[in-house]
Amino acid sequence: MTEKIGVYVCHCGTNIGRTVDCKSVAEYARGLPNVVVARDYQYTCSDPGQEMIKNDIRELGLTRVVVASCSPLMHEPTFRRTVASAGLNPFLFQMANIREQCSWITEDRGLGTERAKEIVAGAVTRVNFNEPLEVKKVPVNPDVLIVGGGITGIESALQIADSGKKVWLVEKEPSIGGFMSRFDKTFPTLDCAACILTPKMVSVGQHQNIELLTYSDVIGFEGYVGNFTAKIRRRARYVDEEKCTGCGQCEQKCPLSVPSEFECGLGKRKAIYRPFPQAVPGTPVIDKEHCLYFTKGVCKVCQKFCPRGAIDFEQKEKIMEIPVGTAIIATGFDVFDAERVKEYGYGRLPNVITSLEFERLTHASGPTAGKILLKNGKQPESIAIIHCVGSRDVNYNEYCSRVCCMYSLKTAHLVHEKTEGKVYEFYIDMRAFGKGYEEFYKRLLEEDVTFIRGRVAEVTDVAQNPSEKGKLIVVAEDTLLGIVRRIPVDLVILSVGLQPRKDAVDVAHIFSISRSKDGFFLEKHPKLAPVSTAADGIFIAGSCQGPKDIPDSVAQGGAAAANVLSLIDRKEVELEPTIAIIDENACSGCKICPELCPYHAISFDEGKSIAVLTAALCKGCGVCVAACPSGAIEQQNFTNRQLLAEVEAVSS
C-alpha cells in the first residue's frame, strides 16, 4: 500500500519566510512521490494551523505527515500531539528543520529555498519508512529521595511530606541545617538564622513521612524515572539513635577536645559530639579519627556515663537499598578558599578572616560567645570588609557569587553594632537586586559605614608611616576619586565567594547529571526549567545549581517539590520509544556494547552469549547502534532504512 503524505511548509512569520520561498517549496513537495497534499502556512503551530493538519488527516486519509518548520526540539512534541489527536500514530509524523538548519544560516533567499527543498525531500522520503511506535508507560514510585539537608532540602522535604508522600532525606553531616545553621543573622531582615531554621529542622525530625538518614551518603543510584534504586551508606555513629535521648552527658564527660569544623576551626568540640546545640537529630557522633578508644584503645568514659547505654563501639556501617521514584539533589555549596589569594594575607597575617569565620565569631553560641575579638583578645577599632574575594576573577572563579554584596552589608552592620568601630567596605559594584535589598543598602549608608569603590589590591603589614604601625593596611584605589588609598585597620574580613562542593564531581557521576562550565549542576533550561535536569525524574535545587541566597534557595526547593509531586500525581510516566532494539539472531556476542552504554542499559547473557537490552533504562543515545560491528542493534525511528532513505533523497 502506498502511503499518503501531507506536507506543511511553515513561514514562521519572517523567521523562515524571509530567506526561504515557502510557496515554491510547498509546490516542489507536491511533486514528490506519495505526497497527496502540500501546503504553506504562516504559523503552522498555531491553533488554526494545527486544525488544518487534523482536517487533512481526517478528510484525505493521510497516513504520514511532514511539517517543514523549526527545530524538532521546539515543536516536534506539538505536532506529534496534533496528529495523535486526529487518530494518527505520532511517530508517523516527521519534522523537517528548515529554520535553524536553513533559513537562519543564510541571507541568500535562492540558496535558502534550494536547501529547504532538499531537506523536505529527505523528510518526505524517510517518512515512508516510519513505523507506528507505542509509547510505554511505567508506574511512578511515590517515594522520594532528597540528597542534602540544608534549608533547600528541608523545604522540599516538608512540602512533599506534608502532601502525604514518603521522603528519604539523606544528609552527609551528623545534623541537618547546612550552612544556614552556622549563620548568625540573615539579610536583609536581620532575622536570627537559627530562629527561623530550627523550627523547620524540628519539623523534619518529627515528621512521620520523613525518614531522616544523617551521617549518610548516597553511593549508588540506578534505574529510570519513576523507578530508581538508591544505595545509601549509613556511617557508624557508634551511638544507638533509638536509645539516645540527647542528654549530652557523653559530650560533657569526654576528655578529648579537637578543632570544630562547624566553628571553622576557631573553637573546639569533643571527640563525641553534636555539631551545634540545636542539632537534628540530637544524637551525637563519635569521631573515629580522634577518639581515644579508636586510636589508643583506652577511655570509653562516654559509655560509662551514658544513662541509657546508647554508646556502641561495635556499631557497623550499614548499606541500604531504597526504591524511590524521583530524587532531588540539594547538596549545597562550599566557600572559596581565601588562602589562594596570597596578596590578601589570609593564613599569613593574623586578623585576616573570612566572612564565614566572622559569622561564627558574632554568633552567640560561637567560640567567642558573640564578641568580635582579634587574635590578641582585644576588640577591633577599625574593620575593613573586602568584596569579591575569589569571584568575578579570571584567576579564580569568573562568575559573580550573587550573595556577597548583601552579606557584606550585613557583616558591616553586625560588626559596627558589636564593636562600635569604624567600618570600611571596599566594593566594585553594589548588587542589591532582591526584595528589601536596596533599602538595606540605604540603611547601611545611614549607619556611617565608609564605602570605598575600589577592588582591594593587597592587605599588608608593612607600614609606611607611624600611623600604620601594628595595623593591617588595606590598599585600594578609590576609583571615584582617582586616588590610591592606604587604610590601616585592625581586622580584615574577606567576603569569599561560593563555589561548587569538592564532591560535586562524584555526585554528578552517581546521578548521571551534568555540570556547567563553572562546576555547578546543570539545569535543563536556565529560564524555563531551572530545577530540572536532562535526566528525567532527577531534580536539582538550591546553591548546588548556582550561588543563591536563602529566599531563592527556598523557592527552588519548593519548585523541585512541585515538579516531583506533579510526576507522582501523574501515577505513570511515558517512556520515549525511540530506543535501541537488539536482534538476537544477529548478535555475535562480541561484548562491545555493554561496556559502551552510558546508562548501563545493556547486560550480557552468558548462557545465550548475546547482549540484552533493558528497554526502560535505554535513553536512545545511539552509541550501541553505531558501535555494533554486526549491525545487530537498530534504533527505533532511526533505522538504517529511514536514515539512508533521507540521505539519498537529500543528496540526489
Place this chain on the structure above:
Amino acid sequence: MPEMLLDRSQQSVTDVFLEDVYSIPHGEKIKECIQCGTCSASCPTSYAMDYTPREVIASLRAGLLDRVLKSNTIWLCASCYYCTVRCPSGIKLTDIMYELKRLAVEFGYVQKSAKAAIVSKLFVDLVDKNGRIAEVPLVGKFFLKTNPFAALGMMPRAWKLFRRGRMPMIPNRIKGAEDLKIASENLEITGVHAGAKEEKT
C-alpha cells in the same frame, strides 16, 4: 631610529591604538575592564602618575587618549607586572603600556620631561648599532641629553665603580650585528603586529 614603513600620522591616535591593541596577544581583553582599580592600587609608581592605570582605560573609552599620551603616566611604568597578574579581567596591562609608549613616540606626543622615552630611544640606537648595549655610552649620552649637571652628581659613584673595574668604556659589537640589521629591515611593518589575526592590505 629605525624608520616606520607605514605612515599613520593622519589617523586618529585612538583609532590606531584600537587597531593595534586588538592585535597584541590577548589585547582584546581590554574591552572587559570593569574599572575596579586593582591595577592602580598595585602599581608602585601610580602615586606619581598624572593618570592612574585604570584612568588610562577610562580615558580611552572617553576618547581622551591624547591627554594620557602627553602625560607622564606611561613613562613611569616600571614593568613590574603586578597589574597584569592581579587584573580580574585578565588584561595584559603592561603590554598595553608598551603599546602606548610606542604610539606616543610614533605620534610625537613625548614631552621633553619623559626621560624614560629618551633613554629607551638611546637604548634602541645602541642595540641596532652593536647588537648589545654598554652602560657607559647609554648613561653618558642620556645625561648629556637631559641634564648635564646631574652627570656631575653621578661622578662620585661613577668613580667608585671605575675604581672597582665595573665601568667598561668600550662597547662590544657582536659579529651578527650586520645580520641583525638586515633581518630587522625585513620585518613587515605594515600594521601586522605581534598578535594580528589578519594581514592589513
Place this chain on the structure above:
Amino acid sequence: MNLQTTMNFSYYPGCSLEGMNKAYDKSARAVCDALGINLAELNDWNCCGASAYISIRELRAHLLSARNLAIAEKEKKDLVVVCPSCLTTLTKTNHYMAENPKLRQTISKALKETELQYWGSVKVRHLLEVIVNEVGQNEIKARIKNSLKDLKVAPYYGCQLTRPFGEIDDKEFPTILDTLLTWVGAKPVNFPVKTKCCGGMLMMTNEDVALGLVRNLLECARENGAECIATICPLCHMNLEAYQDNVNKHFGTDYKIPILYFTQIIGLAFGFSRKTLGIEEELTPSKALFEKHLEVIR
C-alpha cells in the same frame, strides 16, 4: 662528592653582566663549576631588548629574542639566564611565537634572512631554579666548606622572576630562594616586600620615585633584622647597592646593608674567595659582616 650527571646549558649572561655587574657573572660561573652545571656562553648572543626596546619597536624586539632562541636551538641546549628581565623578555617571545601563527611567520621570515630558524624547542630557565630543581639539597649541602653561621638574609626576588608567567614560583610570595639559602646555612628572614619593585630603569629617569621604592625595601629588611640582602637581578642589585647612599641623603636615613648576589652567598659557603666571587667590587661593604659570619668547617 660525585654528581651523577653533568648538566649542559647554553648560557645567556645579558648586557648588564658585561659591565657594571660582572660580579654576578663571576660568582655564577664559580658556583656552576662547583655544581657540575656546564655553562657554555651562547654564541654571539645579542641584547634581548629588555623593557626598553619593546617600548619603541614591537616586532623588532621579538626578533632580538628570537635570534637568541634560534642560536640556542642550534646549540641543542636549553638556555640559562641570570637576569630576570632577560628571562621575561625571552620567555615572552617564546610563548607568543608558540601561541600566535602570524607572529611566528613574520619573525621566521626575518630570521631566514640571516640563515637562522627557530622551531620553538628551547626552554628558557633562570639559574636559581636550575640549581634548586636540578641539583637539589643533598648535592649542595655536600659542597659546603664554610658555615654561614645563620647569617640573616633578606631574600629579594624582585618583579620579573615570578611575574608575569608564574612558572618558577608563586607570583606574590615565592619561596625558592628562601629554600636555597637555608640549604647553604643562611637564615632567610621574613621579608614581605620580597617581590616589590625596586624601580628598575626608573632610577635613571625618575630618581626620586625609584629612591622611594628602594627605601621601602631597605627599611623592611632592617625591620626584620636582615644583615644583608640577597638579590637575583643585576638591576635590583645596582639600585639597592649603588644608590643606598642616595637613599640616605634623600631621606635622612643611615642604611648600611650589604647587598649580595645569591650566587655570591652560595659561593662563600662553598669556600670560594671574595675576589673570585667579585665581592671585592662591591659598593656596600660586607667584609666586617663575613668576618663574623664565615667559619671554615671543612
